[in-house]
Amino acid sequence: MTDTGREADGGASARQALDTLTLRLIDSIATAVRRSIERGELPHIELPVRSLANVTYDVDKGYFELGETLKTRTLTVNTVRSFAQTLRLMAASRQMVQGNDFATKREAYYISKNWGDCRFDAQTESDAIMDDIEALASLHGLAREQLRFYPESHGGSVAGPLTVIDTDPETGAVLEIDCANLGSGAWSVPRSVEQLGFRTDADFILAIETGGMFQRLNHHRYWKQANCILVEMGGVPTRATRRFIRRLSDDTDLPVYCFVDCDPYGFANIYRTLKVGSGNAAHINRFFCVPRAQYLGVTPQDIIDYRLEDATHPLTRTDIKRAGDAVKNDPFFASHPRWIAAIEQLLGMGVRAEQQALAKWGLNYVIDEYLPRKLENRESFLP
Amino acid sequence: MTKEASTYSTAHELAGRQREISVSEFFLKNRHLLGFDSPSKALLITVKEAVDNALDACEEAGILPGIQVEIADQGDHIFRVAVEDNGPGILENQIARIFGKLLYGSRFHKLSQSRGQQGMGISAAGMYAQLTTGKSLHVISRVTGEPMASELFVSIDTAKNRPELHGRKKIEWDRPHGTRVEVEIEGRYQKGIHSVDMYLKQTAIANPHVSFHFRGPHGEAASYTRSSSALPPRPMEIKPHPRGVELGRLIQMLNNTSSRTLLQFLENEFSRVGRKTAREIVKHTRHRLTERSLPKRIAHVQAQALYRAIKKVPVTAPRTDCIVPIGEARLYEGMHKEIDAGFYIVKTRPPAVYRGNPFQVEVGLAWGRPGGAGLAVDAGGRIHKAAHHQRDASEALALKADEPARLLRFANRVPLLYQQDGCAITKAVLQTNWRSYGLQQPKGALPVAPLVILVHLASVWVPFTSEAKEAIAPYPEIIRELKLGLQACARKLAEHLRQENRLKREYDKRTHIEKYLPHVGIALQEILELTDAQRDQSVAALDEVLQQTRKRP
Numbered sequence A: 001m002t003d004t005g006r007e008a009d010g011g012a013s014a015r016q017a018l019d020t021l022t023l024r025l026i027d028s029i030a031t032a033v034r035r036s037i038e039r040g041e042l043p044h045i046e047l048p049v050r051s052l053a054n055v056t057y058d059v060d061k062g063y064f065e066l067g068e069t070l071k072t073r074t075l076t077v078n079t080v081r082s083f084a085q086t087l088r089l090m091a092a093s094r095q096m097v098q099g100n101d102f103a104t105k106r107e108a109y110y111i112s113k114n115w116g117d118c119r120f121d122a123q124t125e126s127d128a129i130m131d132d133i134e135a136l137a138s139l140h141g142l143a144r145e146q147l148r149f150y151p152e153s154h155g156g157s158v159a160g161p162l163t164v165i166d167t168d169p170e171t172g173a174v175l176e177i178d179c180a181n182l183g184s185g186a187w188s189v190p191r192s193v194e195q196l197g198f199r200t201d202a203d204f205i206l207a208i209e210t211g212g213m214f215q216r217l218n219h220h221r222y223w224k225q226a227n228c229i230l231v232e233m234g235g236v237p238t239r240a241t242r243r244f245i246r247r248l249s250d251d252t253d254l255p256v257y258c259f260v261d262c263d264p265y266g267f268a269n270i271y272r273t274l275k276v277g278s279g280n281a282a283h284i285n286r287f288f289c290v291p292r293a294q295y296l297g298v299t300p301q302d303i304i305d306y307r308l309e310d311a312t313h314p315l316t317r318t319d320i321k322r323a324g325d326a327v328k329n330d331p332f333f334a335s336h337p338r339w340i341a342a343i344e345q346l347l348g349m350g351v352r353a354e355q356q357a358l359a360k361w362g363l364n365y366v367i368d369e370y371l372p373r374k375l376e377n378r379e380s381f382l383p
Numbered sequence B: 001m002t003k004e005a006s007t008y009s010t011a012h013e014l015a016g017r018q019r020e021i022s023v024s025e026f027f028l029k030n031r032h033l034l035g036f037d038s039p040s041k042a043l044l045i046t047v048k049e050a051v052d053n054a055l056d057a058c059e060e061a062g063i064l065p066g067i068q069v070e071i072a073d074q075g076d077h078i079f080r081v082a083v084e085d086n087g088p089g090i091l092e093n094q095i096a097r098i099f100g101k102l103l104y105g106s107r108f109h110k111l112s113q114s115r116g117q118q119g120m121g122i123s124a125a126g127m128y129a130q131l132t133t134g135k136s137l138h139v140i141s142r143v144t145g146e147p148m149a150s151e152l153f154v155s156i157d158t159a160k161n162r163p164e165l166h167g168r169k170k171i172e173w174d175r176p177h178g179t180r181v182e183v184e185i186e187g188r189y190q191k192g193i194h195s196v197d198m199y200l201k202q203t204a205i206a207n208p209h210v211s212f213h214f215r216g217p218h219g220e221a222a223s224y225t226r227s228s229s230a231l232p233p234r235p236m237e238i239k240p241h242p243r244g245v246e247l248g249r250l251i252q253m254l255n256n257t258s259s260r261t262l263l264q265f266l267e268n269e270f271s272r273v274g275r276k277t278a279r280e281i282v283k284h285t286r287h288r289l290t291e292r293s294l295p296k297r298i299a300h301v302q303a304q305a306l307y308r309a310i311k312k313v314p315v316t317a318p319r320t321d322c323i324v325p326i327g328e329a330r331l332y333e334g335m336h337k338e339i340d341a342g343f344y345i346v347k348t349r350p351p352a353v354y355r356g357n358p359f360q361v362e363v364g365l366a367w368g369r370p371g372g373a374g375l376a377v378d379a380g381g382r383i384h385k386a387a388h389h390q391r392d393a394s395e396a397l398a399l400k401a402d403e404p405a406r407l408l409r410f411a412n413r414v415p416l417l418y419q420q421d422g423c424a425i426t427k428a429v430l431q432t433n434w435r436s437y438g439l440q441q442p443k444g445a446l447p448v449a450p451l452v453i454l455v456h457l458a459s460v461w462v463p464f465t466s467e468a469k470e471a472i473a474p475y476p477e478i479i480r481e482l483k484l485g486l487q488a489c490a491r492k493l494a495e496h497l498r499q500e501n502r503l504k505r506e507y508d509k510r511t512h513i514e515k516y517l518p519h520v521g522i523a524l525q526e527i528l529e530l531t532d533a534q535r536d537q538s539v540a541a542l543d544e545v546l547q548q549t550r551k552r553p
Helices: A012-038 A080-098 A105-114 A123-139 A211-219 A222-226 A239-252 A264-276 A279-288 A300-305 A317-329 A337-349 A355-361 A365-376 B011-017 B023-029 B039-060 B092-100 B121-132 B196-206 B247-256 B262-269 B275-285 B300-312 B328-338 B424-431 B476-528 B532-549
Strands: A044-048 A055-058 A063-066 A070-074 A157-159 A162-167 A174-178 A197-200 A204-208 A228-232 A256-259 A293-297 B066-075 B078-085 B137-142 B149-157 B162-171 B178-186 B211-215 B221-224 B343-348 B352-354 B357-367 B375-377 B383-385 B406-411 B414-416 B451-459
Touching (some): A012 A080, A063 A264, A157 A211, A197 A239, A204 A239, A222 A365, A228 A239, A239 A279, A293 A365, A300 A337, A317 A337, B039 B066, B039 B121, B039 B178, B092 B162, B121 B178, B196 B406, B196 B451, B275 B300, B328 B451, B343 B476, B352 B476, B424 B451, B424 B476, B476 B532
Parallel strands (some): A204 A256, A256 A293, B406 B451
Antiparallel strands (some): A157 A228, A162 A174, B137 B149, B137 B178, B149 B162, B406 B414
16 A cells, blocks of 8 residues: 555645745745846846757656756836736736635636736737746746646546545545545546645556547456556646646556557657657646656557557558657657657558557457556566 | 802901901910919919019018908909008009000019019909909009009000000008009809918918918908018029020010120120120121121021021020029928928029029928827937927818828929929929838829928029919929939938837837836735835836836937
């Protein structure tokens, strides 16, 4: 039974520490601005550059990381508007931390409608400012969720031998959720997972691409058979899902196995994003990447090993381009020769296979044959 | 055959009907040639001719002109026009001929810059009055020093081009000297570009030493007060220059001269011809003409040869000091007092010559941006909207951004109100590439800008395209000078526009910044829990920092 240190108070003290850090950060920026003004200087805010030029792939850490280049947003004609918006959004963030509330990105956009001239004209504007603040906070070890800006999309579903320790937002009472005891349903990952504590005796976490496959495995209680926690990603995993898997695997020290379609989208978009994050949100990757993730399948070799050739589809032009990009331009794949070999193998076969292709051998072939055989040989998982 | 022939006239019959046509009769039938082709134009031309005469009279006598113009509506499209000046007055026995005979004047036979040229205008107005209302010209004039004024009613015997007097008496007049002309004509009083008001306003611009008082037919009154009490210098009278003389005029001059020899004739009657040049001309003539030939005896063929010789022999360019421009300072004054604009540029070109006639070009531009850049920088380097004095709209020469520029043409200080399209000035303006000076200009049209373009051409002989003196003939030399003047002003305007735009951009930037400063204050207040006073202090300090750090405009 693995316990995390947060269950005693439902993560309240950890959350408090993060909140203090957040408030201190906002306070320090505002104070610096005010001091500059009083010294008779133009105030400025230093923000990390979020462009790809300032993103590096750290092989050791195993994720895309924001470089050290900072941009200085000095108050000038061109920046005065975004400067004021940045400060006002930070003030809003401070208020939400203090009042233990949150705003979705859309709501943050609407908050500004009360700001007069300073209002955001479109959500893309508020999103960009928010990304700046988030990038700044990330330098101080804070994620956007700590700033109380929550993503719109919720997380995936979870089922298996896992107890999630949460608090009732209204009463603050500690709640325990047993994910093995939810009948035919599943527990859904909340938008912010920072306050959660975990208790589990599972052996590994299985992250599944499709809702359909998750349902099948949950329905037949595969998690009981394999003693694992099932997490449904639903395509490219949302921030909440990624952060949840990261925290779960960190806190419980469990390996994460990914079970996705055998196509370039599955490799380069779903798996790669889960494991190392994405380039254009590099400032958050340190919180969202899941370095423990490994690729269980479906691999190109599985198509041969499980004789799925006649259940495949030809690669589309987009697939081929995406695979080419992954081989040539993606530092993550480039640092893993086994991945390069696998992608080239797929390109050689010119086909792709979905998870559901295994149903060719019977609906539950995946439970009875495929997953057990794969799990026997974990070295075959791709990095 | 005989029957048909009867419908034709025999030479004898024709001869019986052929008779001399007097100039007066000719113009009675061709009144449009003098500009009396529509009732509204007739009214304006009448005022214009009377005012032109009044101004010339005052200036020649060295008197600062004060002119009163009154128009009274007599009903039934009849208007009574009265123009009164404070000039030297006219001798009684001259009045009849001045007002009652066409082509009688002091200026036709001399080459000197003046408003009137032909001695036709005011008599033509009188003739038009006779034609439309049957009323005579009513003239009151008092010569300086005379105890009484003369009052006369003058009409024209059109068949004989001779004045007819009806009544002549001495009256008391409260003016020490001056002339009042009243005429009753059929006309139409209108507002707009071709209005009497606009004519007076434009005259006031080009003549800042003149005061006008105007009373319109519907009780409207306007005053244009002089801004300068300096009379323009009197233009010098010059003799014709050989380059400009036409064959017909040469023959006429040969007949009229009092010189006894050809050599003397050339020396005496032309400017810039000395003995040496005169000999040179005679030498080139041949056709048995000698230096001693009697001018009156020179035959047509010989005159032709003489004419060719004159054109062949190089002659010094005519003197140009006989031209009196308005002058940059006076022109600026005139524009400034009558045109409501933000920026004025004036340029007086050096004199030049066309066909032996000296002339001089002046250009003025008045630029005003509506809603205006009207920005001013104060001592602290802050930019403010400048207070803008707005004149009465009806009085202002509208300066609108989305309309073509207003073109004001002047010849010898007289505004040209008609035939803009056929005028050399318009051609020169259209040929100027305003786009390269930062203005919009549709192809072959006036620039579209809040701009008044004023062009003045001063010359001893303005080459009008018609007797109505409405448009200037496009001699290449004139076009060239006009364009140079326009370009010089346009360059200055472009410079000003760049500066104005810089200031405008800087103002916009500062306004933009100032819009967001309160929000920085609010955010700081919320985060740092400041009092309102602390917040306002921070915003004020930030405003100061921004003003200090931005470059001074």
